[in-house]
Amino acid sequence: MRKKKVYRxxxxxxxxxxxxxxxxxxxxxGHGYVRPLAFHTLPYDEPTRKGIRACLGLRERTHPQVLExxxxxxxxxxxxxKALGTQADVIGFHGQTIRHDPENRFTLxxxxxxxxxxxxxxxxxxxxRSRDVEAGGQGAPLLPLYHRARALLDEIPLPTAILNIGGxxxxxxxxxxxxxxxxxxxxxxxxxxxxxxxxxxPYDADGALAGxxxxxxxxxxxxxxxxxxxxxxxxxxxxxxxxxxxVQDLSTADGLATLAAFTVESIKKGLELLPSRxxxxxxxxxxxxxxxxxxxxxxxxALPVQPVEALGWNGDALEAEGFAYLAVRSILGEALxxxxxxxxxxxxxxxxxxxxx
Numbered sequence: 184m185r186k187k188k189v190y191r192x193x194x195x196x197x198x199x200x201x202x203x204x205x206x207x208x209x210x211x212x213g214h215g216y217v218r219p220l221a222f223h224t225l226p227y228d229e230p231t232r233k234g235i236r237a238c239l240g241l242r243e244r245t246h247p248q249v250l251e252x253x254x255x256x257x258x259x260x261x262x263x264x265k266a267l268g269t270q271a272d273v274i275g276f277h278g279q280t281i282r283h284d285p286e287n288r289f290t291l292x293x294x295x296x297x298x299x300x301x302x303x304x305x306x307x308x309x310x311x312r313s314r315d316v317e318a319g320g321q322g323a324p325l326l327p328l329y330h331r332a333r334a335l336l337d338e339i340p341l342p343t344a345i346l347n348i349g350g351x352x353x354x355x356x357x358x359x360x361x362x363x364x365x366x367x368x369x370x371x372x373x374x375x376x377x378x379x380x381x382x383x384x385p386y387d388a389d390g391a392l393a394g395x396x397x398x399x400x401x402x403x404x405x406x407x408x409x410x411x412x413x414x415x416x417x418x419x420x421x422x423x424x425x426x427x428x429x430v431q432d433l434s435t436a437d438g439l440a441t442l443a444a445f446t447v448e449s450i451k452k453g454l455e456l457l458p459s460r461x462x463x464x465x466x467x468x469x470x471x472x473x474x475x476x477x478x479x480x481x482x483x484x485a486l487p488v489q490p491v492e493a494l495g496w497n498g499d500a501l502e503a504e505g506f507a508y509l510a511v512r513s514i515l516g517e518a519l520x521x522x523x524x525x526x527x528x529x530x531x532x533x534x535x536x537x538x539x540x
Contacts, residue, residue, distance in 0.1 A: 187212035190514075191220075191271040193305070194507030195260050197279045199350025199422040200371050200469055201235055202385065203227045204256075206263040207503035208271060213511035217332055222500040225263040231255050232385075238281045239423060242291060249281065249293055257295040261302045274299065275510030275534075276309040283312075283421045285321045300539045308510035308534040315520045320527030323419035327355040327364035327524045328512070329505035337494060344454070344461035345491065347502070348470025350375070350422040352450055355524075356457045363458060364524040365416040368449030371470050372422045373442045381435045390443065390475025396436030398444045402429045406445050407452070416456050417526040440475070447479045454484060463487040467498040510534065 189212050196205045203226035210218040227235070234252045241249055256279055264274065278294030290312045300307045312322035330345040334357045342358040350372035356363040374393070375386045387393055406427055411420060427445070430438045454460070464486050470476055471490040481488040491498045509519050513534030520531045 187214060187216070189216065190273060190511045192273050192275060192507035192511050193264060193267065193271045194275040194503040194505060194510065195263065196277050196502040196506055197256060197260070198502065199280065200375060201227065201232050201350070202469065204259050204263040205500060205503040206267055207500045207507055208267055208269060209504050209507045211508050211511050213508065213515045213517060215332055215336060217329075217336060217504070217508060219497065219500065219504055221267050221269070222497060222503070223263055223266040224499060225259055225266065227259065231259065235279055235281075238293070240282055242282050242289065244291065244293065252279070253293045253295055256293070257298050260294065260299055264299075264303050271305055273510045273514060274303065274305050274307045275311075275506035275508075276307050277311060277506050278309060283323065283419065285316050285323075285419060288316050288319070290316045290322045296537045300537045304539050306539050307537045308513045309537060310535045311506065311509060311513070311519060311533055314533040315525050315527050315531045318527050318531055320520055320525035320531060321417050321419035322525060323366060324353040324355070324364050324524065325509065325519060326502060326505035327362055328519065328521075329508045330355040331357050331362050332508065333496065339494065340462050342459055342461045344457070344464045346450065346464050346466045347468045348446070348466060348476070349468040349502075351420060352446060352470070353419075354450070354453055354457075356461060358458065361458065362521065362523055363416065365453070365456070366419040367453030368411065368420075369425055369442075369446050370468065371473070373425060373427060373445070374439055377430065377438055377442055378435065381438070386469070387439050387473070390439075390473040392436045393439035393443045393473075393475040396434065396438070396440030399429070399433060399437060399441045402427075402441050403444050403448055405429070407448060412449065412452050417524060419525070443473070443476050443479065446470070447476060447483050450480065451483045461486065463489065465489055465491045465494055467491045467496070467501045471498055
């Protein structure tokens, strides 16, 4: 059998938590072989974070605020690539999502791809979501195929679930012969935005403040009546989809505890939609560092809940690695999404290629 070509690929990710740029270098054939090689993270400074946050919800790429945010965040991505100190065959550049509205077949990620390609001297694959959304899919989540490749390579007992708690939470259910995925609901964004507004800090470290608070159960029950939770899968949403009325009347600790409980209970609802209960839940994204959320998940789900580091994976690098993997699949013309992961009618290729000058 002829061996598949192995590529060196750099993946870049700036997520809905707005915490910075993750850059990961991997080797992959775009199919079943993956080998992580290096990782670097570059935190955003507060002016950059505020500039990006001011663009959330905007739909016009040429809006002056968007153009300025795009310039600043692209420079941060260039710096992150250079920090890896190596060349690759391709860069997978997700960009920054500022608006995601799949019901109206619209999604917008910003980033100056030509500048990135020119400054790094490497070809860049970008615009991973548009073709899926235009075809009627949700355009998210996009990393289940990478999660499956890693799970099969490492021979993890199936079925299993990879839960990403970023700004939004999403789950990949990996069975012996099938793959399901969808956004479960809020992740860290509500908690992060709340404590930033109250105390001027980016997040509740280890969930310490939430752990000192008391959950307002009536508010959680009210928020869980949101129609999103009654929709069938696959489904996805924007980070700012939630109007959590009432939390402003709580103390900081109680508000954080209540928002954390909302995240946990929405994930529990999500697990009820899976084909079968997974044997375990492995958590990636910033939420795995929130001790209050992790303990509450273990209690609520009545399943083993561990960070992906228990598998020998790097939870900080996983999303960036995933877009490095998808960049190679894009070059090969392979599917980036499936009917079971985004609701697209047929397996959908995607991404666009910008050649380095």
